[in-house]
Amino acid sequence: MKIRSFIIGSFILILLSCDYKKPSAKTGEKGIVAAAKTEQIPSTIRKASEGKEHLKRLSFYSKDHHFSNEKLKDNFTIKFPGRSIDSGIVVFEIKSSLGHLIFKKEFPASDLLADMADALSRKQKIDTVNARLTHFFDESNFVCPAIDNTDEIGKNLDDPNAEDIANWNEIKALPNSIGFYFSYGYEGTYGIAYSKKKKKAVVIFYSD
Secondary structure (H helix, E strand, O other): OHHHHHHHHHHHHHHHHOOOOOOOOEEOOOOOEEOOOOOOOOHHHHHHHHHHHHHHOOOEEEEEEOOOOOOOOEEEEEEOOOOOOOOOEEEEEEEOOOOOEEEEEEEEHHHHHOOOHHHOOHHHHHHHHHHHHHOOOOHHHEEOOOOOOOOOHHHHOOOOOHHHHHHHHHHHOOOOOOEEEEEEOOOEEEEEEEEOOOOEEEEEEEEO
16 A cells, blocks of 8 residues: 555645646737736635635536446445535445445545645645545446455455455455445555445455
8 A cells, every 4th residue: 555655645745836827917809918907805705715616626526337237337426515624524425227325435535635634735635635536436446357366355354254254255256246446545445346135335355
């Protein structure tokens, strides 16, 4: 997981180094440059407005993908209904083509900031979380089969119990099973796959 931590940290540092300049004037249809307005918006109002605008971008991401069914696609959604990165909760859900909830996980939005939360401004936190959510359902996060023939349960799950072992054996026996991997926090990574016996997604990989 050290490589994952390095990638996340490097990505956040790139965000910190970006500096976009806003134009102070604009050109009309005839090439005449219009003077910028001299009226200034109070900084407190401007910051609040910018914050709301950026938070809107975090609200909802969705992807349809094969997971529990080889013919019909399930709906993957991740949403951020809160108004604060520091205290808000991210909700990740998977619903079948029939609308049945087969997986749900909630976690603090701040977990998507890895270990850089204290070093980022409010806008940088929002931009970072937005970037993480934008790529949450990248195709590279889906794998088939969900468990490779060479995988060993002890390397994928720490101290598995009887239920974990049963789920693992079921999924590993299905060559067409589809796994989905997602990460949050500093090094936390989950791998899930659909259990036909349980009629829901089960955890097949976890690392922190």
